[in-house]
Amino acid sequence: MKKALTIAGSDTCGGAGIQADLKTFSAHGVYGMSVITAVTAQNTQGVFGVLDVTVDIIEKQIDAIFDDIDVDAVKIGMVSQTDTIKTIASTLKKYSTKNIVLDPVMISKSGYDLLKPEAKEALISELIPLATIITPNAPEAEVITGIKIESIQDMEEAAKKIYDLGVENVLVKGGHLSLESKEAIDVLYNGQDFRYYKSPIIETKNTHGTGCTLSSAIASNLALGNNIERSVELAKSYITIAIENSFSIGKGVGPTHHFYELYKKAGLLSE
Ligand SMILES: Nc1ncnc2c1ncn2[C@@H]1O[C@H](COP(=O)(O)OP(=O)(O)O)[C@@H](O)[C@H]1O
Numbered sequence: 001m002k003k004a005l006t007i008a009g010s011d012t013c014g015g016a017g018i019q020a021d022l023k024t025f026s027a028h029g030v031y032g033m034s035v036i037t038a039v040t041a042q043n044t045q046g047v048f049g050v051l052d053v054t055v056d057i058i059e060k061q062i063d064a065i066f067d068d069i070d071v072d073a074v075k076i077g078m079v080s081q082t083d084t085i086k087t088i089a090s091t092l093k094k095y096s097t098k099n100i101v102l103d104p105v106m107i108s109k110s111g112y113d114l115l116k117p118e119a120k121e122a123l124i125s126e127l128i129p130l131a132t133i134i135t136p137n138a139p140e141a142e143v144i145t146g147i148k149i150e151s152i153q154d155m156e157e158a159a160k161k162i163y164d165l166g167v168e169n170v171l172v173k174g175g176h177l178s179l180e181s182k183e184a185i186d187v188l189y190n191g192q193d194f195r196y197y198k199s200p201i202i203e204t205k206n207t208h209g210t211g212c213t214l215s216s217a218i219a220s221n222l223a224l225g226n227n228i229e230r231s232v233e234l235a236k237s238y239i240t241i242a243i244e245n246s247f248s249i250g251k252g253v254g255p256t257h258h259f260y261e262l263y264k265k266a267g268l269l270s271e
Protein backbone atom coordinates (compact mmCIF):
# COMPACT_ATOMS: atom_id res chain seq x y z
CA MET A 1 0.00 0.00 0.00
CA LYS A 2 1.40 3.41 -0.99
CA LYS A 3 1.23 6.10 1.70
CA ALA A 4 0.78 9.87 1.37
CA LEU A 5 0.93 12.59 4.01
CA THR A 6 -0.86 15.93 3.95
CA ILE A 7 0.49 18.84 6.02
CA ALA A 8 -2.37 21.37 5.94
CA GLY A 9 -5.24 23.07 7.73
CA SER A 10 -8.51 21.48 8.75
CA ASP A 11 -11.68 22.66 6.97
CA THR A 12 -14.78 22.03 9.08
CA CYS A 13 -17.07 21.74 6.06
CA GLY A 14 -14.87 19.10 4.43
CA GLY A 15 -14.44 20.65 0.97
CA ALA A 16 -10.84 21.84 1.24
CA GLY A 17 -7.73 21.34 3.39
CA ILE A 18 -6.95 18.12 5.25
CA GLN A 19 -10.41 16.69 4.58
CA ALA A 20 -10.23 17.15 0.78
CA ASP A 21 -6.71 15.73 0.74
CA LEU A 22 -7.62 12.56 2.65
CA LYS A 23 -10.68 11.99 0.44
CA THR A 24 -8.49 12.40 -2.66
CA PHE A 25 -5.82 9.97 -1.36
CA SER A 26 -8.55 7.43 -0.60
CA ALA A 27 -10.14 7.77 -4.04
CA HIS A 28 -6.72 6.92 -5.53
CA GLY A 29 -6.30 3.85 -3.33
CA VAL A 30 -3.46 5.56 -1.43
CA TYR A 31 -3.30 5.38 2.39
CA GLY A 32 -3.67 8.92 3.78
CA MET A 33 -2.05 10.49 6.88
CA SER A 34 -2.22 14.06 8.20
CA VAL A 35 -0.29 16.72 10.08
CA ILE A 36 -2.67 19.53 11.05
CA THR A 37 -1.15 23.03 10.96
CA ALA A 38 -4.28 25.03 11.82
CA VAL A 39 -7.91 24.44 12.71
CA THR A 40 -10.30 26.65 10.74
CA ALA A 41 -13.97 27.27 11.41
CA GLN A 42 -15.42 27.56 7.91
CA ASN A 43 -18.33 26.61 5.72
CA THR A 44 -19.36 27.18 2.11
CA GLN A 45 -19.90 30.88 2.88
CA GLY A 46 -16.76 31.92 4.70
CA VAL A 47 -13.96 31.40 7.24
CA PHE A 48 -14.99 32.50 10.73
CA GLY A 49 -11.88 31.77 12.77
CA VAL A 50 -8.45 30.09 12.72
CA LEU A 51 -6.45 28.50 15.55
CA ASP A 52 -2.81 27.90 14.63
CA VAL A 53 -1.44 24.66 16.07
CA THR A 54 1.72 25.27 18.15
CA VAL A 55 5.04 24.64 16.40
CA ASP A 56 5.97 22.10 19.07
CA ILE A 57 2.95 19.94 18.20
CA ILE A 58 3.50 20.41 14.45
CA GLU A 59 7.08 19.15 14.83
CA LYS A 60 5.93 16.22 16.99
CA GLN A 61 3.25 15.28 14.42
CA ILE A 62 5.84 15.21 11.59
CA ASP A 63 8.34 13.26 13.72
CA ALA A 64 5.62 10.78 14.75
CA ILE A 65 5.00 9.93 11.10
CA PHE A 66 8.56 9.82 9.76
CA ASP A 67 10.11 8.04 12.78
CA ASP A 68 7.75 5.13 12.17
CA ILE A 69 6.40 5.07 8.62
CA ASP A 70 7.79 5.28 5.06
CA VAL A 71 6.07 8.13 3.24
CA ASP A 72 5.75 7.92 -0.57
CA ALA A 73 4.59 11.52 -1.10
CA VAL A 74 3.88 14.68 0.91
CA LYS A 75 1.40 17.42 0.08
CA ILE A 76 1.80 20.78 1.85
CA GLY A 77 -1.21 23.13 1.92
CA MET A 78 -2.21 25.88 4.39
CA VAL A 79 0.87 26.83 6.46
CA SER A 80 -0.56 29.99 8.02
CA GLN A 81 2.44 31.73 9.58
CA THR A 82 6.24 32.14 9.53
CA ASP A 83 7.03 29.94 12.56
CA THR A 84 4.90 27.13 11.17
CA ILE A 85 6.73 27.30 7.84
CA LYS A 86 10.18 27.27 9.48
CA THR A 87 9.23 24.28 11.63
CA ILE A 88 7.86 22.28 8.69
CA ALA A 89 10.98 23.01 6.62
CA SER A 90 13.50 22.15 9.34
CA THR A 91 11.62 19.01 10.41
CA LEU A 92 11.16 17.67 6.86
CA LYS A 93 14.87 18.27 6.14
CA LYS A 94 15.78 15.74 8.87
CA TYR A 95 14.25 12.99 6.76
CA SER A 96 14.97 12.06 3.16
CA THR A 97 11.55 13.21 2.05
CA LYS A 98 10.67 12.57 -1.59
CA ASN A 99 7.81 13.74 -3.81
CA ILE A 100 6.86 16.99 -2.05
CA VAL A 101 3.88 18.79 -3.63
CA LEU A 102 3.58 22.39 -2.38
CA ASP A 103 0.23 24.16 -2.82
CA PRO A 104 1.03 27.74 -1.74
CA VAL A 105 -2.42 28.41 -0.23
CA MET A 106 -2.82 32.16 0.43
CA ILE A 107 -6.42 33.38 0.32
CA SER A 108 -9.59 31.23 0.53
CA LYS A 109 -12.22 31.50 -2.22
CA SER A 110 -14.26 33.40 0.38
CA GLY A 111 -11.47 36.01 0.75
CA TYR A 112 -9.82 35.08 4.09
CA ASP A 113 -6.00 35.27 4.52
CA LEU A 114 -5.02 31.63 5.16
CA LEU A 115 -1.35 32.69 4.91
CA LYS A 116 -0.41 35.77 6.92
CA PRO A 117 0.93 38.26 4.32
CA GLU A 118 4.22 38.64 6.24
CA ALA A 119 4.82 34.85 5.99
CA LYS A 120 5.17 35.00 2.19
CA GLU A 121 8.95 35.47 2.37
CA ALA A 122 9.40 32.36 4.55
CA LEU A 123 7.26 30.31 2.17
CA ILE A 124 9.48 31.41 -0.71
CA SER A 125 12.83 30.93 1.03
CA GLU A 126 12.10 27.85 3.19
CA LEU A 127 9.50 25.71 1.41
CA ILE A 128 9.88 26.38 -2.31
CA PRO A 129 13.45 24.94 -2.47
CA LEU A 130 12.24 21.69 -0.83
CA ALA A 131 9.42 21.05 -3.28
CA THR A 132 9.31 18.60 -6.19
CA ILE A 133 6.46 20.67 -7.63
CA ILE A 134 4.65 23.88 -6.62
CA THR A 135 1.06 24.50 -7.77
CA PRO A 136 0.18 28.23 -7.50
CA ASN A 137 -3.07 29.59 -8.93
CA ALA A 138 -2.74 32.80 -10.94
CA PRO A 139 -3.18 35.23 -7.98
CA GLU A 140 -0.63 33.22 -5.90
CA ALA A 141 1.86 33.22 -8.79
CA GLU A 142 1.38 37.01 -9.00
CA VAL A 143 2.18 37.43 -5.29
CA ILE A 144 5.28 35.21 -5.54
CA THR A 145 6.66 36.84 -8.70
CA GLY A 146 5.17 40.34 -8.92
CA ILE A 147 4.13 39.52 -12.52
CA LYS A 148 0.54 40.44 -13.50
CA ILE A 149 -0.98 37.29 -15.04
CA GLU A 150 -3.54 37.71 -17.80
CA SER A 151 -2.37 35.34 -20.53
CA ILE A 152 -0.58 32.04 -21.16
CA GLN A 153 2.63 34.00 -21.87
CA ASP A 154 2.35 35.64 -18.42
CA MET A 155 1.88 32.18 -16.85
CA GLU A 156 5.02 30.94 -18.61
CA GLU A 157 7.03 33.96 -17.49
CA ALA A 158 5.87 33.50 -13.88
CA ALA A 159 6.62 29.74 -14.01
CA LYS A 160 10.22 30.49 -15.08
CA LYS A 161 10.66 33.04 -12.31
CA ILE A 162 9.33 30.61 -9.68
CA TYR A 163 11.53 27.80 -11.06
CA ASP A 164 14.53 30.06 -10.44
CA LEU A 165 13.62 30.10 -6.71
CA GLY A 166 14.83 26.50 -6.51
CA VAL A 167 11.84 24.20 -7.11
CA GLU A 168 12.05 21.25 -9.56
CA ASN A 169 8.71 21.83 -11.35
CA VAL A 170 6.14 24.63 -11.46
CA LEU A 171 2.45 24.23 -12.34
CA VAL A 172 0.70 27.60 -12.74
CA LYS A 173 -3.06 26.98 -12.67
CA GLY A 174 -5.37 28.95 -14.90
CA GLY A 175 -8.72 28.35 -13.18
CA HIS A 176 -8.94 32.03 -12.21
CA LEU A 177 -8.25 33.39 -15.69
CA SER A 178 -11.02 34.12 -18.15
CA LEU A 179 -9.17 33.26 -21.33
CA GLU A 180 -10.70 33.73 -24.77
CA SER A 181 -10.37 29.97 -25.40
CA LYS A 182 -12.93 29.19 -22.62
CA GLU A 183 -10.55 26.51 -21.38
CA ALA A 184 -9.05 25.95 -17.92
CA ILE A 185 -5.37 25.76 -18.87
CA ASP A 186 -2.58 24.85 -16.43
CA VAL A 187 1.06 25.39 -17.46
CA LEU A 188 3.85 23.05 -16.27
CA TYR A 189 7.51 24.09 -16.44
CA ASN A 190 10.38 21.73 -15.59
CA GLY A 191 13.27 24.10 -16.24
CA GLN A 192 13.50 23.04 -19.89
CA ASP A 193 10.13 23.01 -21.57
CA PHE A 194 6.47 23.79 -21.05
CA ARG A 195 3.50 21.43 -21.06
CA TYR A 196 -0.11 22.51 -21.19
CA TYR A 197 -3.00 20.73 -19.49
CA LYS A 198 -6.41 21.79 -20.76
CA SER A 199 -10.05 21.12 -19.92
CA PRO A 200 -13.29 22.90 -20.79
CA ILE A 201 -14.36 25.54 -18.22
CA ILE A 202 -17.20 23.98 -16.19
CA GLU A 203 -19.92 26.47 -15.28
CA THR A 204 -20.45 25.96 -11.54
CA LYS A 205 -20.13 27.92 -8.32
CA ASN A 206 -19.06 24.76 -6.48
CA THR A 207 -15.26 24.92 -6.61
CA HIS A 208 -14.45 24.85 -2.90
CA GLY A 209 -11.11 23.07 -2.49
CA THR A 210 -10.22 22.61 -6.17
CA GLY A 211 -6.58 23.58 -5.56
CA CYS A 212 -6.30 21.24 -2.53
CA THR A 213 -7.80 18.40 -4.54
CA LEU A 214 -5.54 18.92 -7.57
CA SER A 215 -2.37 19.01 -5.45
CA SER A 216 -3.29 15.93 -3.42
CA ALA A 217 -4.19 14.09 -6.65
CA ILE A 218 -0.70 14.93 -7.97
CA ALA A 219 0.80 13.65 -4.67
CA SER A 220 -1.29 10.45 -4.92
CA ASN A 221 -0.08 9.78 -8.45
CA LEU A 222 3.55 10.46 -7.52
CA ALA A 223 3.15 8.06 -4.57
CA LEU A 224 1.84 5.45 -7.01
CA GLY A 225 5.08 5.74 -9.02
CA ASN A 226 4.08 8.01 -11.91
CA ASN A 227 6.47 10.70 -13.16
CA ILE A 228 5.62 14.41 -12.83
CA GLU A 229 4.13 14.86 -16.31
CA ARG A 230 1.88 11.80 -16.01
CA SER A 231 0.92 12.67 -12.42
CA VAL A 232 -0.20 16.16 -13.47
CA GLU A 233 -2.09 14.72 -16.46
CA LEU A 234 -3.96 12.20 -14.28
CA ALA A 235 -4.61 14.80 -11.58
CA LYS A 236 -6.01 17.27 -14.14
CA SER A 237 -8.48 14.58 -15.31
CA TYR A 238 -9.33 13.83 -11.68
CA ILE A 239 -10.08 17.49 -10.79
CA THR A 240 -12.09 17.95 -13.99
CA ILE A 241 -14.33 14.97 -13.12
CA ALA A 242 -14.49 16.17 -9.50
CA ILE A 243 -15.70 19.64 -10.63
CA GLU A 244 -18.12 18.18 -13.19
CA ASN A 245 -19.72 16.22 -10.34
CA SER A 246 -19.51 19.00 -7.73
CA PHE A 247 -22.64 19.76 -5.73
CA SER A 248 -24.27 22.18 -3.26
CA ILE A 249 -24.19 21.38 0.47
CA GLY A 250 -24.95 24.84 1.86
CA LYS A 251 -25.69 28.37 0.73
CA GLY A 252 -22.28 29.19 -0.75
CA VAL A 253 -19.41 27.58 -2.65
CA GLY A 254 -19.94 23.81 -2.55
CA PRO A 255 -17.33 21.02 -2.74
CA THR A 256 -16.13 18.78 -5.54
CA HIS A 257 -16.91 15.08 -5.71
CA HIS A 258 -14.53 12.36 -4.54
CA PHE A 259 -16.14 9.12 -5.48
CA TYR A 260 -13.98 6.16 -6.31
CA GLU A 261 -16.37 4.69 -8.88
CA LEU A 262 -16.34 7.89 -10.99
CA TYR A 263 -12.58 7.76 -11.40
CA LYS A 264 -12.52 4.03 -11.95
CA LYS A 265 -15.12 4.40 -14.71
CA ALA A 266 -13.01 7.15 -16.34
CA GLY A 267 -10.03 4.77 -16.41
CA LEU A 268 -7.98 6.94 -14.06
CA LEU A 269 -7.11 4.21 -11.59
CA SER A 270 -4.74 1.38 -12.20
CA GLU A 271 -7.02 -1.17 -10.48
N1 LIG B 1 -14.59 26.18 -13.59
C1 LIG B 1 -13.61 25.31 -13.83
N2 LIG B 1 -13.74 24.38 -14.83
C2 LIG B 1 -12.77 23.49 -15.08
N3 LIG B 1 -11.60 23.45 -14.41
C3 LIG B 1 -11.39 24.35 -13.42
C4 LIG B 1 -12.39 25.32 -13.08
N4 LIG B 1 -11.91 26.08 -12.03
C5 LIG B 1 -10.69 25.57 -11.74
N5 LIG B 1 -10.37 24.56 -12.58
C6 LIG B 1 -9.16 23.73 -12.52
O1 LIG B 1 -9.07 23.26 -11.18
C7 LIG B 1 -7.70 23.22 -10.77
C8 LIG B 1 -7.54 24.14 -9.56
O2 LIG B 1 -7.40 25.45 -10.05
P1 LIG B 1 -7.69 26.81 -9.34
O3 LIG B 1 -9.16 26.96 -9.12
O4 LIG B 1 -7.02 27.84 -10.19
O5 LIG B 1 -6.93 26.60 -7.97
P2 LIG B 1 -7.19 27.16 -6.54
O6 LIG B 1 -8.28 26.33 -5.91
O7 LIG B 1 -5.86 26.98 -5.90
O8 LIG B 1 -7.60 28.59 -6.69
C9 LIG B 1 -6.89 23.63 -12.00
O9 LIG B 1 -6.54 22.46 -12.72
C10 LIG B 1 -7.87 24.49 -12.79
O10 LIG B 1 -7.54 24.54 -14.16
Ligand SMILES: Cc1ncc(COP(=O)(O)O)c(N)n1
Pocket residue numbers: 008009010011016017018040077078105107108109110114207208209210211212
Ligand atom coordinates in the same frame (compact mmCIF):
# COMPACT_ATOMS: atom_id res chain seq x y z
C1 LIG C 1 -7.99 24.66 5.49
C2 LIG C 1 -8.09 25.21 4.11
N1 LIG C 1 -7.09 25.01 3.22
C3 LIG C 1 -7.19 25.51 1.98
C4 LIG C 1 -8.30 26.22 1.57
C5 LIG C 1 -8.35 26.79 0.18
O1 LIG C 1 -9.44 26.31 -0.56
P1 LIG C 1 -10.31 27.33 -1.45
O2 LIG C 1 -9.32 28.13 -2.27
O3 LIG C 1 -11.18 26.48 -2.30
O4 LIG C 1 -11.07 28.19 -0.46
C6 LIG C 1 -9.33 26.43 2.52
N2 LIG C 1 -10.44 27.12 2.21
N3 LIG C 1 -9.20 25.91 3.78
